[in-house]
Amino acid sequence: MAPVGSLPSPELLQAYSRFFRLLSEPARLQLLCLLRQEPMDVAALIAVTGFSQSHLSRQLTQLEQAGLLRGERQGARTLWRADGTLVDDLCALVQVRLRQRLEAQLQELPSS
């Protein structure tokens, strides 16, 4: 594949960066992975992650605005779900690179 559209404009670079920043926090990535398994409400997320309600509220809102989550009101509470394979695909690509790096480091070790 060729370089990213020859050279992304500063605006596009910023857009990419903002998106990647969402994934650059373990907390948010965890939320995405959890909600990928099964939809949950905030009470359940608090139970699982231990985060405060206010923190979760903000993170979930951010992820929803990016289109990575969808929150549908289910009576009183809101049920959050993550559909689409984008994050999975991204992680799969990165995982390959992580493995390569570890293997490279292994090679560079003196004795075996």
Add this chain to the structure above:
Amino acid sequence: MAPVGSLPSPELLQAYSRFFRLLSEPARLQLLCLLRQEPMDVAALIAVTGFSQSHLSRQLTQLEQAGLLRGERQGARTLWRADGTLVDDLCALVQVRLRQRLEAQLQELPSS
């Protein structure tokens, strides 16, 4: 594609996050895109980006440790190159999502 390996361990989540964090800064992403086009030395990168030498040195080192860049000493100076399509692939995936979001926002606008 199925969810990310059922549920990534905290360590794996951190590894993913650290990687995405590298891409979460426009400066670094710009470096990757520039060096994807053609290898450059630091002097050229200073000229193009306007960043300080110390800053570039640190960023380049970070990206090299992640395996996203390779710096080969060319006599006195070091020539930096970015090979591999990982970043391109990641950006391509994200770009689709960005487009989707903008289209969605367009739909939600009141009158046209």
Add this chain to the structure above:
DNA sequence: CCAATTTATGCGTGTATGCTCATAACAGCA
């Protein structure tokens, strides 16, 4: 319509880090 539960938000704090300047370590060349 009121009380209870859920979600959103203002505020403060601590930490991480982007970025610069100054300087040290270092490589190549006279």
Add this chain to the structure above:
DNA sequence: TGCTGTTATGAGCATACACGCATAAATTGG
């Protein structure tokens, strides 16, 4: 071996933001 140009590193500053607490706003059930 000094001298010059290149890269790495220590220190400091400014800012972003993750996260919690307290509280307001909103929605639902009685």
